[in-house]
Structure formats: structure tokens, C-alpha cells
Amino acid sequence: MTSPTPRRTVLAAALAAAAAATAGSAASPAVAAGPAEPARAEEAMRRGPASPVDNRFWTSYTDWRSGTRKGTRAVAGLRPGVAIDAPAGRTDYTDPHTGKTATWEYATWTSPVHRSRVPATEVIASWNARTPTGTWLMVELRGTYSDATATPWYVMGRWAAGDADVRRTSVDDQTDGRSTIWTDTFSIDDASNGLRLASYQLRLTLYRKPGSKLTPTVWRIGAMASDIPDRFTVPASAPGQARELVVPRYSQNTHVGQYPEYDNGGEAWCSPTSSQMIIEYWGRGPTAEDLAWVNPAFADPQVCHAARYTFDYQYNGCGNWPFNAAYASTYKDMSAVVTRLGSLTDLETLIGAGIPAITSQSFLKEELTGAGYGTAGHLMTVIGFTADGDVIANDPASPSNAAVRRVYRRREWENIWLRTKRYNASGKVASGTGGVCYVYFPAHPTARQRLALRSLGLL
Incomplete structure (x- = not known):
């Protein structure tokens, strides 16, 4: 548990309040017995127009060459990815869990705008990456609401595979009064008013110690956007x-x-x-x-x-x-x-x-x-x-x-x-x-x- x-x-308390208001090629192991990205017709056919879930993941070499890159490069190969090329700059980061401040080189990759097939009440990002000792990454999300206004950039996670350099962490107290980040989940504050997230971008910031040749490598990043109906x-x-x-x-x-x-x-x-x-x-x-x-x-x-x-x-x-x-x-x-x-x-x-x-x-x-x-x-x-x-x-x-x-x-x-x-x-x-x-x-x-x-x- x-x-x-x-x-x-x-989150449960917030959703309960809203509800009350509206009611008022590996082998398998052994088995027994810029411009907005166009909607993909194949996915729409696959999931059907009634599906309340939209998945979008960036994984291919073409994906990594899309969007906006500042100091990053697309990495070809059997598992394409994105990595630091020449850092875009330096920044100081004070780890809130250790109190230590350190200087880091950084570079960024920002996805194209993805227009979700499902105008969403919730979005959860996920990523697959390698972060050698001396490196880490941050994932952010920015979206456009169904009324054409925009969210701020929200931090969806500061992450490293290890814990020697920074402590992996979510970020509390992120809200614009219309949506909130609950640890790992973007959530519309009051879904009953019809507001939804219509589209979003993800931004990766890759960090390393100054002068290092090491780099994080990200092979997959994406998000699940959904609008699940209220139901008991x-x-x-x-x-x-x-x-x-x-x-x-x-x-x-x-x-x-x-x-x-x-x-x-x-x-x-x-x-x-x-x-x-x-x-x-x-x-x-x-x-x-x-x-x-x-x-x-x-x-x-x-x-x-x-x-x-x-x-x-x-x-x-x-x-x-x-x-x-x-x-x-x-x-x-x-x-x-x-x-x-x-x-x-x-x-x-x-x-x-x-x-x-x-x-x-x-x-x-x-x-x-x-x-x-x-x-x-x-x-x-x-x-x-x-x-x-x-x-x-x-x-x-x-x-x-x-x-x-x-x-x-x-x-x-x-x-x-x-x-x-x-x-x-x-x-x-x-x-x-x-x-x-x-x-x-x-x-x-x-x-x-x-x-x-x-x-x-x-x-």
C-alpha cells in the first residue's frame, strides 16, 4: 500500500470536494498454460473516438530531431535518444533536501506542441533515461487550456537514477489557480466547469557538472492525457x-x-x-x-x-x-x-x-x-x-x-x-x-x- x-x-480530498460541488526484440520470459503536432490518424483508429485516454511518446531519431534544441543533440542507433552536445549555459541549483548549492551546465530539448485527442483533466508524464553519476535531469510540462489561455511551465520531476548528486524529487505548491500539480499528476482544479487541457509540450533540461564530458541520455519521454468520467x-x-x-x-x-x-x-x-x-x-x-x-x-x-x-x-x-x-x-x-x-x-x-x-x-x-x-x-x-x-x-x-x-x-x-x-x-x-x-x-x-x-x- x-x-x-x-x-x-x-488529491482525494480535492476530487471529493469537486464531486460534492457537482452533485449539489527480447524473447518473453517463461509463461505457464513549434507548430502544433497533427493528430495521428492511426492512433485515433486504434483507440476509437470514445476513448478517454491519449498517449504520446517521443522515442525515435526523427522525434528527437523535432521540437526545439538548445545545446542538445539527437543520438542515433538501435535506441535513439537525446543528450547534451554543447551546454546552453550554467545555473546554480540548491537541493531542497540537502541544502547544498552546486553549479551545473545544462542543455534543453522541448517537444513540439502535442494536441491531445482527449481534452484532458489529468496528465501524467513519464520518461526513460540514463543519468551517470554527475548528471541529472528535469521534466517540465506547459499546456494550453480549452479557452486558449496557457499554463505556466510546471515541474513534473527532478530526477536522477542515483542519489549522490541530487535527491530525486517532485515539487509541491505548483498552481495557477486553474490547475495544480499533485506530486506527479497535472490536474484541472474544477473539471465541472468544462475547462480542459487541449494541448501541451514537454521540456527536458539535462544537467552535468561543469567541464564534464558525461551526459544524461533520454530514450523516451511522453505523457498520458485523460478525461475519465466520474463513476462509482x-x-x-x-x-x-x-x-x-x-x-x-x-x-x-x-x-x-x-x-x-x-x-x-x-x-x-x-x-x-x-x-x-x-x-x-x-x-x-x-x-x-x-x-x-x-x-x-x-x-x-x-x-x-x-x-x-x-x-x-x-x-x-x-x-x-x-x-x-x-x-x-x-x-x-x-x-x-x-x-x-x-x-x-x-x-x-x-x-x-x-x-x-x-x-x-x-x-x-x-x-x-x-x-x-x-x-x-x-x-x-x-x-x-x-x-x-x-x-x-x-x-x-x-x-x-x-x-x-x-x-x-x-x-x-x-x-x-x-x-x-x-x-x-x-x-x-x-x-x-x-x-x-x-x-x-x-x-x-x-x-x-x-x-x-x-x-x-x-x-
Whole structure:
């Protein structure tokens, strides 16, 4: 389960208030059994006009040569990217979590304007990058509202793979009175008045120590824009093909009390524990050298490692969605995105191609049979479906690794994942995630994986 306070609690309260007002090519692992960018016709056909989600990712050499570059260059190769060429200037940055001020060279890449197919109430950015020691990056978003006015540049994250130079962090207190950044999510403050975000740009700022020849390299950046309707229940989907993927099983609860500086293990570590399961499913993971810092008395040290390197020092927890995706992408030839899916049929498409997914949901104990707990926010890994269409999940909120594999009732699970409104234990209206999930996959997927990812707008 996620850390109990900052972002999700505040966002839930804001959404509840609004609701009250309006109511008033890698092989798959083993398996068992400038000018605005034009809308892409292929994506519109793929997702259909009624889809409330728009994904746009920049990944190709052509992408990196587009937009506006100040001191950056497009990098060709099997995995094209963008990197520092000749720095555009220098700047001082005072790390709010260490108090240290340092001077950095920087260069920028700004995307073309993307006009979202879905005028959006929320936007979540995600990125895949390498930041050698002595480098880091910042991701920003600027948009145009449906009334043709503009947002400011919002910081969506200051990020480094390590923690020796700067502390990766979200930035609080960003608002223009019409929209707000809630840790990792751009959100329209009052969706009931019809205001939406019609288009946006993303800006990358790459930093390195003065005089260094090192550079961050970004292979993927993009965002998921959405306008999910308010709903306490969602339509039921029909069961599809049964399949179960063989995914490592880790419990977050075996780490209770470990590393208080990274939010103390246990219920706060659902996100990194889920991320680590998927990373290892794809045959990646930290080396023995990487894990040397972990107390040797602790089991599954790779989970501790994932917690440390997904930790958001402002949010004070490991539940920052893009930071988890970015962590997964630090492993060789891995891609990762944060998105929303529309049904369990979409998840079955991924499972059928050998791709598990990490989903975010909140529920009362009685709303998910067999869970044995309730939560204001929790991540778990979907690894398959039974012949009856029920969900097979690796649920890290289990007492041991052996107990992690669970089977949850399809209808219950689909509703708690996809709804945007729910009643909490006090009977008050609270928010749901509306289908948020992380999808991690090889940078060079198989033909079948590519087809599945493309069908969901993820390539």
C-alpha cells in the first residue's frame, strides 16, 4: 500500500470536494498454460473516438530531431535518444533536501506542441533515461487550456537514477489557480466547469557538472492525457483467454521497519516491490555490487534497492508513479510507461503477449474478496487470468513471498481499479485511480508484443 499521506490524500480530498460541488526484440520470459503536432490518424483508429485516454511518446531519431534544441543533440542507433552536445549555459541549483548549492551546465530539448485527442483533466508524464553519476535531469510540462489561455511551465520531476548528486524529487505548491500539480499528476482544479487541457509540450533540461564530458541520455519521454468520467461503477468486460505468466513473488510486508529513511518498508513499499517483480520477470535486476549497501540480514535485498531508487524526497515515499517507471528503465534495454487502460480486456491483451502490468487501486476490505485488508491506495502486479476470467495477481500486501499469488474476482477487481469515485471507511466520497497502471517492456519487443503495445497506444 502506498505511503498514507501527502499526494494521494490531498488529491482525494480535492476530487471529493469537486464531486460534492457537482452533485449539489527480447524473447518473453517463461509463461505457464513549434507548430502544433497533427493528430495521428492511426492512433485515433486504434483507440476509437470514445476513448478517454491519449498517449504520446517521443522515442525515435526523427522525434528527437523535432521540437526545439538548445545545446542538445539527437543520438542515433538501435535506441535513439537525446543528450547534451554543447551546454546552453550554467545555473546554480540548491537541493531542497540537502541544502547544498552546486553549479551545473545544462542543455534543453522541448517537444513540439502535442494536441491531445482527449481534452484532458489529468496528465501524467513519464520518461526513460540514463543519468551517470554527475548528471541529472528535469521534466517540465506547459499546456494550453480549452479557452486558449496557457499554463505556466510546471515541474513534473527532478530526477536522477542515483542519489549522490541530487535527491530525486517532485515539487509541491505548483498552481495557477486553474490547475495544480499533485506530486506527479497535472490536474484541472474544477473539471465541472468544462475547462480542459487541449494541448501541451514537454521540456527536458539535462544537467552535468561543469567541464564534464558525461551526459544524461533520454530514450523516451511522453505523457498520458485523460478525461475519465466520474463513476462509482464501471461496465463489466467479458472474460478473454486464460493465461498465467511466471513472475517472481515478493512481499512488501517482510520488510516492515527496514530503512525508515525510505519510508520504513511494509505497506509503504507496494510500488517498488511490484516494480522489482516485473523487472526480474524480464531477466533484469541489480548486481551484487549494487546491493552491497543493503544490510545482509535482510531477505530480498533487491526490494530494498528498488525502494531507495524510487524514493521521492518531497513526497517522502516510494509511490511516485513516473519515478517507478524511470527506475525500471535504468536496467538494460528496458522501456516503461505510466498510462491508463480502459478495461480488463486491455490487460488481457498485454498478458496474451507475455507482458504483465502493475495496477493502482483503492478499496474497502469487503470490496475485494480474499484480500483481507482495505487501502486508500495500493499497487499490485497482474500476471494472468483464470479460465473464468478472474484476475491472477501478485499482491505484495501478503504476509510472505509464498502467499503473494492471489486470485481475485473479476468483477470486483475491475471495478476497484477503473472507478474514479468510491466511498471510504468513513462513508465519505474519495477518489479512485481510473485505471492507472505501469507497463514495463523490452526496448526491442517481439512482433507480438509490439502489436499488443501498439494496440493500446503505448508505442
